[in-house]
Amino acid sequence: MSNSIKPRPPRLATKLFFTYCSSDLQEEIHGDLVERFRDHVEKFGVRKARKKYWLNVFKFFRWHTLKRRNTSARFKTQNAAMVKNYFKIAFRNALKHKVYSAINLSGLAVGLTSFILIMIYVQQQLSYDQFHENKDKIFRITDGEDAITANIVGPLLQRNFDDEIDESVRVIIMGRQIFNIEENAFTSNVHHVDVGFFDMFTFPFLRGLEKSALSQPNSLVISRKEALNRFGTDDVLNRPLKLSGRNYTITGVMQDLPENSMLQFDYVAPLHDLSWTRREHWSNRSYHTFIQLANGIDRNSFETKMAQFLNVQLEVPAEDEQEPFLLQSFSKIYLQSEMQLSYEFSRIGDIKYVYIFMAVALLILLIACINYVNLSTSRSLERAKEVGIRKVVGAHRKQLIYQFLGESFLFVFGSLMVSIWLSVLLLPYFNELSGVNLGADYLLNKEFILILLGLGIAISLLAGFYPALMLSTFRPVSVLKGNFKGSRAGNGLRRVLVVVQFSISAFLLVSTLVVNKQLNFIQNKNLGYERDQVLYFRVNDEVRENFQTLKSELLSNPNIEGIAMSSNIPLNVGSARGIKTGPTDEDYELVYYIKVDEDFVDVMGMNLLAGVGLKEKAVALIESDSIQRMPSIIINEATAQLFNWSPQEAIGQMVGVAGYETPVQAVVEDFHFMSMQRKIEPFIMFYEPDDYYYGLVKIGAVNVKETIDFMEDKLASIAPSLPLEYQFLDDRFENMYRFESRLSNVFLTFATIAIIIACLGMFGLISFMALNRAKEIGIRKVLGASISNVIVLLSTDFLKLVVLSLLLALPIAYYVMSDWLSDYMYRISVGFDVMIISIVTALLITCLTIGYQSIKTAMMNPTKALRNE
Amino acid sequence: MERRYYLGEFEETVLLVVAIQHDAAYGLSITNVIEEELGRSVNMSSVHTALYRLEEKGYVRSDLGGASEKRGGRRKRIFVITSAGKAALLEAKTSRQYLWSRVPGFLFEGGSS
Numbered sequence: 001m002s003n004s005i006k007p008r009p010p011r012l013a014t015k016l017f018f019t020y021c022s023s024d025l026q027e028e029i030h031g032d033l034v035e036r037f038r039d040h041v042e043k044f045g046v047r048k049a050r051k052k053y054w055l056n057v058f059k060f061f062r063w064h065t066l067k068r069r070n071t072s073a074r075f076k077t078q079n080a081a082m083v084k085n086y087f088k089i090a091f092r093n094a095l096k097h098k099v100y101s102a103i104n105l106s107g108l109a110v111g112l113t114s115f116i117l118i119m120i121y122v123q124q125q126l127s128y129d130q131f132h133e134n135k136d137k138i139f140r141i142t143d144g145e146d147a148i149t150a151n152i153v154g155p156l157l158q159r160n161f162d163d164e165i166d167e168s169v170r171v172i173i174m175g176r177q178i179f180n181i182e183e184n185a186f187t188s189n190v191h192h193v194d195v196g197f198f199d200m201f202t203f204p205f206l207r208g209l210e211k212s213a214l215s216q217p218n219s220l221v222i223s224r225k226e227a228l229n230r231f232g233t234d235d236v237l238n239r240p241l242k243l244s245g246r247n248y249t250i251t252g253v254m255q256d257l258p259e260n261s262m263l264q265f266d267y268v269a270p271l272h273d274l275s276w277t278r279r280e281h282w283s284n285r286s287y288h289t290f291i292q293l294a295n296g297i298d299r300n301s302f303e304t305k306m307a308q309f310l311n312v313q314l315e316v317p318a319e320d321e322q323e324p325f326l327l328q329s330f331s332k333i334y335l336q337s338e339m340q341l342s343y344e345f346s347r348i349g350d351i352k353y354v355y356i357f358m359a360v361a362l363l364i365l366l367i368a369c370i371n372y373v374n375l376s377t378s379r380s381l382e383r384a385k386e387v388g389i390r391k392v393v394g395a396h397r398k399q400l401i402y403q404f405l406g407e408s409f410l411f412v413f414g415s416l417m418v419s420i421w422l423s424v425l426l427l428p429y430f431n432e433l434s435g436v437n438l439g440a441d442y443l444l445n446k447e448f449i450l451i452l453l454g455l456g457i458a459i460s461l462l463a464g465f466y467p468a469l470m471l472s473t474f475r476p477v478s479v480l481k482g483n484f485k486g487s488r489a490g491n492g493l494r495r496v497l498v499v500v501q502f503s504i505s506a507f508l509l510v511s512t513l514v515v516n517k518q519l520n521f522i523q524n525k526n527l528g529y530e531r532d533q534v535l536y537f538r539v540n541d542e543v544r545e546n547f548q549t550l551k552s553e554l555l556s557n558p559n560i561e562g563i564a565m566s567s568n569i570p571l572n573v574g575s576a577r578g579i580k581t582g583p584t585d586e587d588y589e590l591v592y593y594i595k596v597d598e599d600f601v602d603v604m605g606m607n608l609l610a611g612v613g614l615k616e617k618a619v620a621l622i623e624s625d626s627i628q629r630m631p632s633i634i635i636n637e638a639t640a641q642l643f644n645w646s647p648q649e650a651i652g653q654m655v656g657v658a659g660y661e662t663p664v665q666a667v668v669e670d671f672h673f674m675s676m677q678r679k680i681e682p683f684i685m686f687y688e689p690d691d692y693y694y695g696l697v698k699i700g701a702v703n704v705k706e707t708i709d710f711m712e713d714k715l716a717s718i719a720p721s722l723p724l725e726y727q728f729l730d731d732r733f734e735n736m737y738r739f740e741s742r743l744s745n746v747f748l749t750f751a752t753i754a755i756i757i758a759c760l761g762m763f764g765l766i767s768f769m770a771l772n773r774a775k776e777i778g779i780r781k782v783l784g785a786s787i788s789n790v791i792v793l794l795s796t797d798f799l800k801l802v803v804l805s806l807l808l809a810l811p812i813a814y815y816v817m818s819d820w821l822s823d824y825m826y827r828i829s830v831g832f833d834v835m836i837i838s839i840v841t842a843l844l845i846t847c848l849t850i851g852y853q854s855i856k857t858a859m860m861n862p863t864k865a866l867r868n869e
Numbered sequence: 870m871e872r873r874y875y876l877g878e879f880e881e882t883v884l885l886v887v888a889i890q891h892d893a894a895y896g897l898s899i900t901n902v903i904e905e906e907l908g909r910s911v912n913m914s915s916v917h918t919a920l921y922r923l924e925e926k927g928y929v930r931s932d933l934g935g936a937s938e939k940r941g942g943r944r945k946r947i948f949v950i951t952s953a954g955k956a957a958l959l960e961a962k963t964s965r966q967y968l969w970s971r972v973p974g975f976l977f978e979g980g981s982s
Binding site for chain 1: 895896897900901912913914917918921933936937939940941943944945946
């Protein structure tokens with residue numbers, strides 16, 4: 001063999017080998033291949049050696065030699081040791097910078113806790129009415145405006161769509177009614193329903209049979225809680241009790257109603273027991289009509305069919321505009337995600353608030369993540385040397401990325417543990433704050449924990465990725481030489497993130513202030529009547545029959561200013577009738593009504609704008625009476641506007657309502673009889689002495705306790721079977737806005753938390769900045785800078801950022817909150833005061849946060865910073 | 870007898886060669902020994918595979934050794950037997966010897982004729 005020209009192995013084969021073989025094995029295997037090739041050349045000659053080389057290259061094409069994601073076993077064993085080292089270093093670093101670690105951990109933990117609590121709340125809201133077995137097949141019939149329909153609709157549909165409809169149930173929500181068990185009187189919530197109620201809705205019984213419980217008249221189903229409350233036992237089948245003076249027998253005991261049921265009641269009674277519900281007619285409206293579609297019936301096609309059918313029944317000519325009849329999914333009523341209707345159940349949520357809460361939860365989480373990123377990158381100087389050494393010793397960049405990602409995993413999962421623990425601990429307080437009753441089972445179920453784990457991973461990656469990427473790019477030479485200055489890009493990003501953080505906080509601040517302001521406005525607005533010092537109670541026949549006696553006895557007390565009776569209290573009137581607005585039967589508008597006695601307007605402090613009150617003239621409305629009578633009606637301004645009448649013009653005009661043509665006797669000033677979110681709608685007052693359910697008493701502001709005692713005394717002597725339960729109107733009013741006021745509390749709390757987390761981050765940032773600039777500040781001081789110079793130097797940076805965030809956040813907040821306010825008929829404008837308060841608060845908080853650290857740094861003796869170089 | 874170590878027949882051979890060539894065993898040298906001294910034809914890649922598997926099991930450990938011009942400047946991976954490897958070999962040997970001792974003597978006494 002010639003020594004001068006060495007035979008080379010075939011190049012193509014070598015190339016092939018390098019393309020498939022994993023880089024860790026290339027060197028050793030290729031060495032063997034070449035060595036063997038040389039041997040073969042000596043033994044068999046070049047040609048054969050080349051052939052064998054090719055063959056060997058192919059033969060090495062094996063699973064363990066291939067390029068794969070995870071490298072060979074040799075690598076792994078070393079990794080295990082490294083991972084141990086990573087943990088060790090992470091712990092040492094955490095312990096070395098205690099303040100930093102505490103800020104980071106607590107920021108994340110508080111953020112995650114807020115997130116968890118809010119998400120539990122959201123989960124609960126979304127779970128409303130999802131427990132009914134037939135929930136996907138149950139629909140409510142509506143015209144797209146009102147939740148209630150005429151009582152004829154349900155039976156009509158059931159009779160004519162036997163194949164499509166399994167069940168049709170009408171529900172009347174009667175509110176609190178008077179019950180008597182022997183001598184004991186009390187009021188409780190009762191729903192009157194059609195027989196199929198318990199077939200349609202899933203309210204399992206403890207005792208009795210769901211199927212037959214309501215089939216007999218005067219049968220009553222009671223909830224377990226109520227049974228325990230009133231009888232002391234749940235074994236109450238066949239026990240007698242009185243409802244509104246009629247004898248009833250208990251035929252079933254329901255298990256406790258789920259918290260997340262929109263239908264909330266203590267008793268269920270047959271609808272048929274109410275005489276006024278029996279006549280099926282289009283004008284008899286007050287009923288929530290539910291239908292349950294049969295299996296396989298398409299909702300949309302049935303909706304069309306139903307609307308056509310009902311229009312034929314209504315005798316609407318085909319060429320005229322058709323009355324709308326729509327189906328609303330029962331499971332979507334609570335959050336009003338399909339439609340928002342009038343005459344809704346009182347207990348209702350709002351999908352909008354669910355979204356808002358979710359957004360707030362995410363924003364808080366984002367702020368916490370930003371903290372982590374900012375604090376990690378600002379520490380880069382500290383970690384740079386470590387990175388440099390690791391790289392010199394042979395760490396790949398990938399390994400470093402894993403290391404820093406691992407650290408963020410450690411932090412995030414550490415705080416996740418803490419926050420789960422905190423959430424369980426804080427749940428009772430959160431319940432009080434939000435006004436819902438959430439159990440730990442919402443938190444500690446499998447799905448939620450899984451979601452949290454997923455979230456933990458996501459946050460770890462999100463928050464850890466940028467620091468990992470940035471820290472791993474450091475070039476060992478420049479780092480170890482000592483002229484490393486920290487990354488400029490990191491600084492830019494940190495600024496952006498601080499601005500984002502503070503914009504979010506400022507946004508939440510403004511929103512909270514606006515919500516608060518609006519609620520204050522509502523609660524202090526003139527309602528059009530007095531709600532202070534007016535208390536109300538249910539009345540029964542005993543009171544109705546002896547009302548004049550009661551009245552004179554009560555009025556003998558100088559502290560009682562007036563007493564009146566009405567069919568409803570003017571806070572949440574739900575009864576409505578049609579009022580004719582044109583010549584044909586279809587021309588009508590729904591109008592709310594209330595039946596009142598002659599003193600009602602005075603006791604409530606309402607103002608008559610024109611006409612004469614019921615004291616001067618009162619003609620009773622008697623429904624069954626068809627003789628041509630002209631019952632007294634008092635309309636409100638909104639009704640007058642329906643016909644384009646001024647209050648004065650309205651007097652004496654004939655109005656078609658409740659089957660009568662009758663002249664308007666008086667016009668009352670508009671007053672809020674429903675939620676402030678609604679505009680004041682047409683309203684009519686009738687006079688009908690037999691149909692009063694509430695007594696209203698206005699008392700003086702002094703000696704309230706004695707006055708009430710006096711009243712109770714008189715009531716008890718006149719009506720011994722009447723429960724002594726009364727409430728002040730303004731308490732009831734506050735109750736109506738509990739949802740909103742709770743909302744504002746929740747909002748306030750979480751906005752505060754968001755701001756605190758952001759401040760924590762800022763505090764951490766400025767601490768590190770001060771540390772990094774200690775030498776610079778030392779030199780400045782030596783050269784004659786004053787303390788205030790240094791403070792300004794350190795703070796202006798941040799103040800600039802905060803001002804920028806305010807400039808960004810305030811217009812957005814203004815826009816969003818104006819949008820929110822537009823839901824309210826009666827509302828405030830966002831206003832300058834809110835903006836100014838926000839700005840001042842934001843700046844003040846910033847100054848306080850950075851002030852301490854700036855002053856501390858500025859006061860430091862320069863020799864300390866400059867002593868060792 | 871409880872079996873604590875698992876060694877395939879080929880793995881056992883390779884491990885033995887690693888032990889023979891103490892501190893100088895690498896893929897090709899082992900292949901050569903098996904081919905030349907045992908007269909058994911073997912793929913270089915099979916030897917490599919066996920070595921990696923042995924390493925995974927902890928019977929050998931390895932380090933990169935010196936490069937030579939003959940190898941085109943590539944370093945060798947030198948394999949050294951570990952104490953676990955030694956134990957595995959010993960166990961294989963003991964069990965084989967035990968089985969040999971149980972083989973009836975007359976079976977092999979007549980010689981090959």
